[in-house]
Amino acid sequence: MTNPTATFSTSLGDFTAEIYADKMPLTAANFVKLAKAGFYDGLHFHRVIDNFMIQFGCPYSKDATSSRAGTGNGPDGTIQDEHPADAKLSNEPGTLAMANTGRPNSGSCQFFINTIHNAYLDWFSPGPSKHPVFGKVTQGLDVVKKIEKSETDDRDRPVKPIQMLKVTIKE
Numbered sequence: 001m002t003n004p005t006a007t008f009s010t011s012l013g014d015f016t017a018e019i020y021a022d023k024m025p026l027t028a029a030n031f032v033k034l035a036k037a038g039f040y041d042g043l044h045f046h047r048v049i050d051n052f053m054i055q056f057g058c059p060y061s062k063d064a065t066s067s068r069a070g071t072g073n074g075p076d077g078t079i080q081d082e083h084p085a086d087a088k089l090s091n092e093p094g095t096l097a098m099a100n101t102g103r104p105n106s107g108s109c110q111f112f113i114n115t116i117h118n119a120y121l122d123w124f125s126p127g128p129s130k131h132p133v134f135g136k137v138t139q140g141l142d143v144v145k146k147i148e149k150s151e152t153d154d155r156d157r158p159v160k161p162i163q164m165l166k167v168t169i170k171e
Helices: 025-036 141-148
Strands: 005-010 013-019 047-049 053-056 095-098 111-114 133-139 164-170
Touching (some): 005 025, 025 164, 053 141, 133 141
Antiparallel strands (some): 005 013, 095 133
16 A cells, blocks of 8 residues: 655645555545545634644634634544554654644644654653644645744744645555
8 A cells, every 4th residue: 555645735834744554544634535525725824833843723713813723623633543563653743743632532633743853742751732643744844944933922823824825645
């Protein structure tokens, strides 16, 4: 099985990621379904923290200034946590991981891209934070780093909004 790829066309450039449908089938299928439906098109990065990660995917972020950005779910609600024993993928630089509220089975449409190794976020690490990795940037990591280095306000939002123009899936 060949994994799908996702090309993210942003207002700062493009990057591509392999989506791990072979190792994280539920999480990957959820992301691919939303991307193919155009769910992510037009949204903005709503949380950017230098030396940590960039976060994206909240439906309320269509308005880059919305106070609700970061609180929304996808049209199908939440998905089941996925923790396969044979897919202990760490939150390494460039990996895509499911965001959640900290409660079990609370992931939905939001995800983040790690810009450093955040091993404490691994679903198999000790502690409460569990964020399964479901993909990795394969091209354009420089664009991810450019987003990471954007000037942000006191809520970690880019001062100059960064928009996701389109996410394209190739299977």
